[in-house]
Amino acid sequence: MDYPLLSAFWTMLLFFGLTLWLYLLFVVISDIFRSSDLSGWGKAGWLTAVIILPLLGVLAYTISRGDSMGERAMANRQRQQALYQGFQPSAVQSQGVADDMAKLVDLRRNGEISEEDFQRAKSRVLT
Structure with missing residues (x-):
C-alpha cells in the first residue's frame, strides 16, 4: 500500500480540522440557546444562519458576540460550581x-x- 507521509499528514490535518469545526459549531449552538439577552426571534435567526450557512454563520456569530460567549461560559461554570459546593458536605x-x-x-x-x-x-x- 503506497501512502506517503505527506498524505498521512494531510489526512490527519483534515480529521482534526473537522473535529475542531464540529466542536466550534456545537459551542456556538449551545451559546445561542444559553444566551439570555437574545429574544426568541434572535435565537431563531442566529440558529438559521448557523445551520444554512455554517461557516459564515459561525464566523459572524463569533465576531459579533464572541466577547460575551466567554462571559456566559464563565457565569455557567460559576453557577455549576456553586451548586456543586452546595451539595458537597x-x-x-x-x-x-x-x-x-x-x-x-x-x-x-x-x-x-x-x-x-x-x-x-x-x-x-x-x-
Missing part, C-alpha cells in the same frame, strides 16, 4: 458529626446518659 462537618456521635456512644456505653438522652442528642447531631 464539607470534610470538617462530617468529621465533627462522626466525633460527636462517637462521644455520645461512649457516654451511653459508660452509663453517663440514658437511652432517651442519647436519642435526643443523636437527633440534634444528625440534623
Whole structure:
C-alpha cells in the first residue's frame, strides 16, 4: 500500500480540522440557546444562519458576540460550581458529626446518659 507521509499528514490535518469545526459549531449552538439577552426571534435567526450557512454563520456569530460567549461560559461554570459546593458536605462537618456521635456512644456505653438522652442528642447531631 503506497501512502506517503505527506498524505498521512494531510489526512490527519483534515480529521482534526473537522473535529475542531464540529466542536466550534456545537459551542456556538449551545451559546445561542444559553444566551439570555437574545429574544426568541434572535435565537431563531442566529440558529438559521448557523445551520444554512455554517461557516459564515459561525464566523459572524463569533465576531459579533464572541466577547460575551466567554462571559456566559464563565457565569455557567460559576453557577455549576456553586451548586456543586452546595451539595458537597464539607470534610470538617462530617468529621465533627462522626466525633460527636462517637462521644455520645461512649457516654451511653459508660452509663453517663440514658437511652432517651442519647436519642435526643443523636437527633440534634444528625440534623
